[in-house]
Every structure is written in structure tokens, then in C-alpha cells.
Amino acid sequence: MATSKPSKRRAPPAVRRSAGPPVRLVQLRYLAHARSGDKGDTANVGLIALEPEFYPVLVKQVTRQRVARHFRGMAKAVERFELPNLNALNFLLHGALDGGGTISLKTDAQGKVYSTALLRMEIPVPADIARRVVKPR
């Protein structure tokens, strides 16, 4: 399976917590792919790990709360579901589509690019995984 490797990336800053191995902040874009759609005024974003080994990190770090904070002002409420069989998480972003469907005035009335909006989010990732997805400076 081909994985897209973006060409220019700075190594993200190391975030050292008081205990435990070093972690780095990495954008979800380098750890997962995604597809989004709509159910009424709700956008759903399916987030799929690019490699199976990344899935436990996604489960631990892409929490419902973090996603709700990421989409603050854009969604009224967020739900999260796990699909370990697909190395995926599913998020429901309620009230995100200005009424959705035919009612909505948005360019993205059907929520088709909430997928990439979620991939902008950064999460702390063990340094050894960060090194795999990001070229060192």
C-alpha cells in the first residue's frame, strides 16, 4: 500500500513530560487518513490509522474532548466510537453543518472536508513513532 510522504517537514518540537519517554507533537495528517460525510446536521469523520501500529496512539490521544476542543465554534457536541477491526475511530460532530443538506448555506454543506479539518489536529506521539513519520532536521 502506498503512503503519501509530504516533502518538507520540520521535526516537531519535543515535548518532554515529567515522567515517561519523550513525546513529540505530530499532526494527525502524518498518522491517519480520514473520510467524512453527513447525517442531517451532523458531520461524521472516520479516522483510520495509516499503519496499524499507530492505532493505539490514536485511541489514547485523539480523545472526544480534544476533538471537541479542536472543533470549538464549529460543532455543538462530539461523540466518539472505536473500530479496532479497522484501526479506526469514528467521530460525530453534531450541529456542524448549518442545518445540513439542502438547508445549509455552507460550501461544505455535506461535511465532505471535515475529514481534512480533523487531520490538522496535533497530538503527542512517542518519539520513535514521530521519527518514522517525520524527517529529522
Add this chain to the structure above:
Amino acid sequence: MTQRTVRVAAGQGFWGDWLEAPVRQVQGGPIDYLMLDYLAEVTMSIMQKQKSRDPKLGYARDFVPLMERILPDVAAKGIRVTSNAGGVNPRACAEAVREVARNLGLSRKVRIALVTGDDILPRLDQLLAGGHELQDMDTGRPLSTIRAQVLSANAYLGMAPIVEALRGGAHVVITGRVTDTGLTLGPLFHEFGWDRNDWDKVAAGTVAGHIIECGAQASGGNLLKGWRQVKGLANPGFPVVEARADGSFVVTKHPGTGGVVSVASVSEQLVYEMGDPHSYITPDGIADFTSIRLTQAGRDRVRVSGIKGRERTDKLKVSIAYFYGYKAVGTLVYSWPEAYDKARAADRILRQRLADLGLEYEQILTEFVGVDATHGPLSGPPAPDIPEVQLRIGVRARDKAPVERFTREIAPLVLTGPPSVTGFAGGRPEVQEVVAYWPALIDRTEIEPGVRVEILDP
């Protein structure tokens, strides 16, 4: 011993999908069934409008010329077609297709069936009087609050009438509102003789249907992972399911077509428009998407197995469309230098003019294409030397007059607003009628006794 397989091909993912796809599915490799979905959420309301003007209309008219193109191959190869192109007039659609078959000399070889009983608009008031509130599933509001604005009301039927039609010898099955998954489930249950109460088989067929119901979106279209490496999308291969009697199946596409069928492409389609993955509810049963196992089984072949399901509910979903109001969207393009500032200044001026005129709207929404139309505040500020920004502003109101007046406030900005503006040659934006979707539930005992399958005489 080779296991028997049944091949179900997706002909299109929505009404308006690539016209060549169903033709290439029929001509590009062996298939047993071709399924075609024509009904989005509010499509029925458009069709009801057409039928009220002309009783011979009310179905997806594109379906007829498509049948004209593919019926010779369908007849020669023994392919069968399932589709919800019937809309609110399956009979008229079926008769139009029969006319095509007659003109092609195929009316004895291609038997056409229609399915009715999904349309509850004629007895809506009876149902409401009988205590069926048809509450909006999202808000809980009873339908009575908007009864006067209702334009169409159809229950989602499942696979049962399709199985009955196929059993009766039909080669083309034309339905009204049926779930997309039902169009795939019907053929599988008919061919394998599965028990309707075998919930794991129902779930397997449901998942197969979900994978192919959006056409090429499972086979390389709209694929985010590795999109640059996807080849040949000028000739996209729409997906084909090779189903087996044990409920497992392979997703593939015809050789020599573009796109890709991979664990990634199938996974992206599986999560599309998904709610709670444990409970994907259909009229025929409930599928657990967390039980699905995907394995790449060769180039452009993904095996799908292990699917589990649960008993169907006692309710059917009803799709109701109702008149909501009006909306319009206008756009103008502002160029460098200072494109974003000019576009924002224009937006402020336009909003001031609307307010000064005393015009009231339920919603005024401004987006700047090139800046924030896709990701909103997550995009951050644009580069200062951005070449151009499209101001896109939309309004929505219950009344037509303020929306109509808004459409006349776009062009004046060209001569009376900020400079370096273009992209207005399309003319005044049009006022659109907004028809909204009201999903509700009804006891299946109210619907199922009225479902009819009729096989037309040749």
C-alpha cells in the same frame, strides 16, 4: 471445488454520477446483478412535484435512456438490474422501460417488475389521526407542526419485495423508496436462499451494499491515503462484490479499469456516513461494523468477512420532505493586492445595506473561498499576498422577498464597492426553494401489508 459466487456491480453512487459507469460495468466483465441508486434524501419531493404536473412523471427519467444503452447486453448476458429509479411513480418508470424493451425486440427476454407500497403521502392524515406522530428523529417534534408543508412521505422498504420480484422471474426490478443496501441484499438472498432471520447474513449483505452504494468511492475515488498513486481515474472501475454462500465476499473491479480496490479504499468507504458502528440499522436487520474483517487478497481484491448482525427492529424509517423556505448564494472574486481585506470590506458593506433596508433573514453566512470555506477558523489567516479570494455570501429565510432582494445586491458591489473585483459574469444568483428532510419512524405493521410486487406483461 469452486465456491459459487454471485457478482453484484454498482452502477452509480447517486443520481448524477458518471453516465458511463453502468455501461462499463455491464460490458467490462462478468456480473450477475447491476444495482443503481437514484434517491437522495429529498429527491422524492422533486418527483412528487413532477407527478403533480404530469401523472406520467415522478421517476428518475435518466434511467430510461440508460436502459436503452444496456438492455441488449443485460439480456444477452443474463444480468439482472435492481434500482430505486421508480421514485414516486414506479409504474410509469416500469412501463417506460418496457417500451424500450419492446423497441429493442427484447420484451420477452427482459421481464420488468415494479414495487409499490412505500408511498404513504396519500394516507398521511389517516396515520396522524391514528396516533402515529412521525416525530422528527433528531428533534422529537411531531409532524403535525409542519403538516401543511409536507411534499412527500415514503417508508424505506428493505429487501423482501426485491427478493419476491426476482423469485417471480423479473430481470429488472424498479422500486420506489428502498434502502440502498436493500438493492444489494435482495439479489444475494434470492441467489443463496438465505433465511431472512439469519442476522449475520443480513449484516453481511448490508455491509456489501454499504461498500458499493457510493460507486467509485470504494474503488479509488475520493481516496485520501496515497491519492497521487491512484492511476487511471479517467476510466474509474466501479466496485463489484463477489459474494459467497457463507456470507463472506470480495470487493473488486473489472480488469483494465482505473482506480484501486485496497484495504484503504474500502475502509474509507466503510466509515463514510457512519453513526454508531455497532448498530447500523436497516429495515432488514442491524449490522455491527466493528465485526468486519478486511484482508487484501491480491491486486484490487479485498476480502470482507466475519460480519455479525442482530435482529431487525419493529420499525421502518420514513423519509419525509417538506417545504422550508428560500435561499440564495452570491459570489464575487477579489484580486491581489490585499484581496482578503477587500473581500471582507465588501462583506461588511453588503451586510450594512441589507440591514439598512430592514431585510431579515434566518441566516446570513459569509465564507472566503481560498481562506476559510473548508476549515473555518482552523485555517488561520491567509498569506498576505494571496492572489485572489472569492467572497461567498448566502442567505436563508422563510419568505421569498428578502432572498429575492439579496440576489440583486451582489452585482452593484462591482461598481459601488471595493476595487479589483471580478467573477460576476454568471449573472444574478438564483433564488432556490429549500425543501428539507424530516426523518421519522413508523411501525412496520403499518407499511408491510401494503407492499406489492407486480411483474409486467411483456
